Amino acid sequence: MQYVMKQIECFCGSQINFNDCCKRYIDGTQKAPTPSALMRSRYSAYATHNADYLVATTHISTRKQHNKKDILDWSQSNQWIKLEVLQATDNTVEFKAFYLDCQMQMQIHHEHSTFKMEDGKWFYVDGEFY
Numbered sequence: 041m042q043y044v045m046k047q048i049e050c051f052c053g054s055q056i057n058f059n060d061c062c063k064r065y066i067d068g069t070q071k072a073p074t075p076s077a078l079m080r081s082r083y084s085a086y087a088t089h090n091a092d093y094l095v096a097t098t099h100i101s102t103r104k105q106h107n108k109k110d111i112l113d114w115s116q117s118n119q120w121i122k123l124e125v126l127q128a129t130d131n132t133v134e135f136k137a138f139y140l141d142c143q144m145q146m147q148i149h150h151e152h153s154t155f156k157m158e159d160g161k162w163f164y165v166d167g168e169f170y
């Protein structure tokens with residue numbers, strides 16, 4: 041991965057270093073402690089085109105609805121601009137992800153996601169879209 045050696049600000053907008061933020065969860069060196077931490081790391085995984093992580097952090101009950109190649113294609117065809125976490129509860133996160141599509145048009149993905157803990161790890165289950 042091209043970002044490993046660089047000190048860069050995390051993609052999720054936390055304003056801390058990628059290595060000290062979402063990368064720890066994407067690497068699997070630490071577990072995301074909350075749904076919003078997992079959600080942020082999944083956004084960073086889109087920004088770094090890490091479809092494996094996106095599949096792995098989708099709950100087993102809904103994983104088959106998500107095709108790894110489609111995730112990869114979608115992550116690569118967009119430019120990920122920023123993330124805004126609007127609100128979070130014990131098991132939900134509402135967020136807006138801003139990106140440029142392949143026509144360089146700004147798009148906003150507004151989602152209210154549900155998460156579930158399984159064996160001490162958080163997983164993305166599904167979301168409502170606005």
Ligand SMILES: [Zn+2]
Binds near residue numbers: 053058
């Ligand atoms: Zn982050």
